[in-house]
Amino acid sequence: MxxxxxxxxxxxxxxxxxxxxxxxxxxxxxxxxxxxxxxxxSTGNTFTSSGLTLDEACKILNVPPPKGGETNMEQVMERFKRLFDQNDPKKGGSFYLQSKILRARERIELEVREAKETAEREQELRDGWKPKVFKDR
The missing domain is CATH 1.20.5 (Single alpha-helices involved in coiled-coils or other helix-helix interfaces)
Incomplete structure (x- = not known):
């Protein structure tokens, strides 16, 4: 049983x-x-680690989106530092907001860096490859 x-x-x-x-x-x-x-x-404009789009990043830091891959990085860094310090958890701020602000800055930097690399590649294609030769003394 x-x-x-x-x-x-x-x-x-x-x-x-x-x-x-x-x-x-x-x-x-x-x-x-x-x-x-x-x-x-997707159009490839999302930041893979956080899913943050360029538009969202610009709205978080309250800066205009990069035009042609160029933006005023001094203004971005100034806004980043101010907002990052205001949201310090030791001062009663939010770690979540601080994290979003950091990711927004990284997203804008990524966009500018990719645009700069693309522009350099196109310039090299137009001018032809010119290797840098270093001579020993």
Whole structure:
């Protein structure tokens, strides 16, 4: 009699676990498909680690978006330092807001750096490759 009860418990438990694993697999598959579709549709203007767009970053720091990959980095740094210091958790500020401000600055710097690299690459293509030669004395 005891072996019958134990076998029913084992069978019922394995059914429950099997269904739970199947549902978890379905959810993981669906989220992977969603992430892949979101990755294809994006224009590449999101910062991968935080999902922060350039527009959001500019709104957080209250600076105009870079035009042609150039912006006033002194103004960005000034706003960053002021907002970062105002939101210091030791002074009663918010660590979350401080983190957002830091990510916004990093996002703008990334955009400017990528635009500068692209401009340098295009300039090199127009002028031709001119290697820098260093001579020993």
């Amino acid at each position: 005891a072996h019958r009860i134990i076998s029913q418990i084992v069978i019922t438990g394995s059914r429950v676990l099997g269904r739970a694993f199947a549902e978890a697999y379905r959810q993981a598959s669906a989220s992977q498909k969603y992430a892949a579709a979101a990755g294809k549709g």
